[in-house]
Amino acid sequence: PRTTDEILTTDLHLVQSFADLNALKQSGARTAIVAAEGAMVRDSDGNELIDGIGGLWCVNVGHGRREIIEAITEQLQTLDFYSTFYSFTHPAAAALSAKLAELAPGSLNKVYFGNSGSVANDSAVRILHHYYNRLGQPKKRLVLSRQGAYHGSTYLSIAMTTPEYSDGWSRAEGLVHYLRKPHYWHEGDGMTEAEFLDALMEDMRSRIETLGAENIACFVAEPIMGAGGVIVPPKGYHKRALEICRDYEIKYISDEVVTAFGRLGHFFASEAVFDIQPDIINTAKGLTSGYQPLSATIMSDEIHEVISGPGGSFLHGMTYSGHPAAAAAGLANIALMERDEIPQKAQVTGKLFEETLKGLEDIEIVGEVRGSHFMIGIELVKDKATKTLFDPDLNIGMMVAQKAQSKGLIARPLGHILILSPTLIMTPELIARTGAILRESILEVMASLKAA
Ligand code: PLP
Numbered sequence: 001p002r003t004t005d006e007i008l009t010t011d012l013h014l015v016q017s018f019a020d021l022n023a024l025k026q027s028g029a030r031t032a033i034v035a036a037e038g039a040m041v042r043d044s045d046g047n048e049l050i051d052g053i054g055g056l057w058c059v060n061v062g063h064g065r066r067e068i069i070e071a072i073t074e075q076l077q078t079l080d081f082y083s084t085f086y087s088f089t090h091p092a093a094a095a096l097s098a099k100l101a102e103l104a105p106g107s108l109n110k111v112y113f114g115n116s117g118s119v120a121n122d123s124a125v126r127i128l129h130h131y132y133n134r135l136g137q138p139k140k141r142l143v144l145s146r147q148g149a150y151h152g153s154t155y156l157s158i159a160m161t162t163p164e165y166s167d168g169w170s171r172a173e174g175l176v177h178y179l180r181k182p183h184y185w186h187e188g189d190g191m192t193e194a195e196f197l198d199a200l201m202e203d204m205r206s207r208i209e210t211l212g213a214e215n216i217a218c219f220v221a222e223p224i225m226g227a228g229g230v231i232v233p234p235k236g237y238h239k240r241a242l243e244i245c246r247d248y249e250i251k252y253i254s255d256e257v258v259t260a261f262g263r264l265g266h267f268f269a270s271e272a273v274f275d276i277q278p279d280i281i282n283t284a285k286g287l288t289s290g291y292q293p294l295s296a297t298i299m300s301d302e303i304h305e306v307i308s309g310p311g312g313s314f315l316h317g318m319t320y321s322g323h324p325a326a327a328a329a330g331l332a333n334i335a336l337m338e339r340d341e342i343p344q345k346a347q348v349t350g351k352l353f354e355e356t357l358k359g360l361e362d363i364e365i366v367g368e369v370r371g372s373h374f375m376i377g378i379e380l381v382k383d384k385a386t387k388t389l390f391d392p393d394l395n396i397g398m399m400v401a402q403k404a405q406s407k408g409l410i411a412r413p414l415g416h417i418l419i420l421s422p423t424l425i426m427t428p429e430l431i432a433r434t435g436a437i438l439r440e441s442i443l444e445v446m447a448s449l450k451a452a
Contacts, residue, residue, distance in 0.1 A: 004044040007032040015273045017153075027122060031405070034062035039423045039430055041410070050409045050434055054423045057375075058225060058285035066293045071332035072325050076173075082423050084113065084322040093322030095388055096330045100296055103334070104281055105271035110304035112297040113322035117257035117284035118152025120219065120295035121160055124253050124280045126316050127299060128217045130253075131306050141175065142211055144204075144219040144250070148181035148228030149306050151220060151255055160220055162228060169394055182233035185368045185379075186387065190380045197234040204244055213248035218279075220253040229417045230377025233318040238274040251303070254278035257295070261286030262337060262424045264373045265347035273372075279303060289333045292326035346424040349376045353426060356435040363439065365396075374426070378418040378438070390416055395443070403441035409434055 016024060024030065027390060032044040039062055041051045053140050054060065061068070067342055075092055082090050097111040112127065114120050125143055132140040143152065157166055159172035176193075181187060188196045208216060225231035231305040238254075245252045254276070259269040260283040266272035270281060280303065284295035307314055320326070337343060350373025357376045358369045367381035380397065382390045390396040397413030404411045412419040420434070 001039070004032060007034075007044055021233045025135060025225060038062045038064065039426050048408065048425075050422065050430055050437075051403065052404075052410045052420050052422050052434060053412045054374075054421050056285075056412075057263070057421040058290035060261050060263065060286040060424045061289045061333060061340075061342060062423040065289070065291075065333075065336060067336050068289065068329055068332040069431070070291060071328045075324050075328035079324050081324060082380045083317075083319055085317055090324055090327075092321075092324045092327035092331060096322075096327045096334075097296075099331065099334055100298055103267045104298045104384070105268060106277040107276070107301045108281055108298045109301050110299050112299065113327070114284075114318055115293045115320045115323070115326070116152065116295055117255070117282065118154040118157040119318060119345050120256060120257065120282035120284055120297045121151045121157040121253070122154050123297045123316065124220075124282055124299075125156060125160070125218065127280070127297065127303065127307060127314075128251055128253075130314050130316070131303050132217055134306050134309060134311055137214070139215050140217045142216045143176045144179055144207065144216060146179045146181060146221060146225075148225050148231055149178075149220070149222060149255075150225070150227035151222075152257075177358065177419040179207060181228065181231065182237055183229075183231045184234055185370070192232045197237060197240065200234070200237065201240050202242065204241060208244070208248050208250070213250060216250050218251040218253050219245050220255055222255045222257075223259045223274050224264070224372060224375055226258040226375065226419075227414065227422075229414060230375055230419060232370055238270075238276045242276045242278065251279040252276070253280045253282060256281050257285055258375065261289070261333075262343035263345045263350075263375050263421065265350055266343050267334075267337075287333070288326060288329040291333065292329040293320075294323070294326035294330055312374070321334060322417065333375070344425050346373060349426060349428070349431065350424070353420075353422070353431050353434075356431050357420060357438070359435065360439060360442065361443050363446070366442060374420075374422060374424055377414075377421040380416045380442070390417070399445045400438075400441050403436050403445055407437045407441060409437040409441075411438070438449065 024397045033041050034044050036043040041049050075237045078102050084093050100111050103111040112123055114123055148162050151157045159176045180200055182200055184193050184196050242252050254270045256268055264273050279300050281298045288294045294300050354373055360366050361369050365378040365380050367384050369378050371377050382388045395417050397418055401413040
């Protein structure tokens with residue numbers, strides 16, 4: 001094994017994602033993860049750390065699962081690669097598409113594979129543009145997204161993402177429009193939650209009326225916003241939003257890149273948790289538990305019927321759509337989840353995780369702990385009564401995350417919010433340890449701020 005210094009020296013060529021590249025250049029502070037097993041990872045200095053972010057919201061079944069590794073190896077030995085273009089298919093992609101059709105709600109029976117969540121979201125919009133062209137409604141192109149959303153980093157999916165991610169460029173030429181962020185705690189303004197929901201729905205209707213439903217292709221929403229700070233919308237939000245979409249003939253895309261495959265206790269959250277049957281579900285991450293890059297755009301029979309009707313080819317696809325090794329990983333991952341009842345068990349352990357972290361709300365600078373099961377956000381505030389935030393330059397989230405890492409836990413800082421999205425195999429002991437490390441870390445940072 002290489003030493004930390006050797007790894008970081010060669011890593012001078014690696015451009016980190018989602019990083020302050022200048023700050024990294026100045027500090028050189030990076031962590032090389034060299035091994036992983038179960039719910040834990042090991043860094044190059046030999047520290048064992050709880051993987052509190054599950055790789056990046058994705059290693060749902062835990063690290064080092066032989067069943068998945070062997071399925072990938074076996075697949076590569078039999079058929080290393082073939083694509084699913086033109087008329088070609090292969091057993092792994094075919095079997096996985098059938099399995100996803102079985103698991104996805106209602107009439108969502110047709111699967112388009114890609115290699116990332118970003119690509120899944122891009123593909124969904126392209127599919128819908130193609131769909132409306134075929135129906136003779138080429139003007140139906142606009143996308144309704146939301147403030148706070150994260151849908152990916154390709155040019156289209158970053159445009160579907162909340163505008164803060166842009167550097168002021170064109171937002172894909174006005175293609176995407178942003179509805180209000182459904183965050184009651186910050187945006188509720190003296191309303192009851194039910195009144196806030198009414199206001200959000202009113203906003204949605206009036207935006208549709210202004211833009212013209214005849215110009216709008218789709219509404220896209222994460223069941224629980226992830227990278228936007230783990231925002232659980234008011235109860236009934238998705239159902240009401242879907243009704244509005246139906247009223248105006250706008251397709252509903254549910255971005256389940258994070259929320260699927262057990263993170264909220266079910267294979268898919270749209271129907272099981274939020275009681276909706278969207279027109280398209282996009283997923284990635286937990287689909288293979290991160291063992292291979294793979295995404296799926298799962299569309300309704302009705303959409304597929306139109307895009308496969310007379311009128312020529314649908315010219316869209318990636319070389320690696322349905323890569324055999326990735327499809328084999330997906331199949332083995334789902335088989336493992338079914339055999340060990342991982343989503344069902346996550347209903348219990350995930351609830352314990354949620355309750356343990358909600359217990360941190362008694363700390364003076366913890367404003368709101370929110371989320372559900374294994375998807376939790378902890379918002380740190382300077383003043384809880386007034387919900388005043390810390391000076392962003394303080395980087396409070398990073399301060400706590402670094403402290404937590406020094407105590408054996410990886411948490412993800414997002415400005416003043418800490419994100420926890422661990423593997424779904426966290427034991428009650430590891431859950432308790434996670435809670436204890438977070439409490440100590442927040443209290444120590446708080447004390448250092450008071451002393452300063
Ligand atoms: N959609 C959601 C909800 C996500 O959280 C992410 C990534 O975190 C994406 C899409 C993009 O997925 P990927 O990073 O695989 O492109």
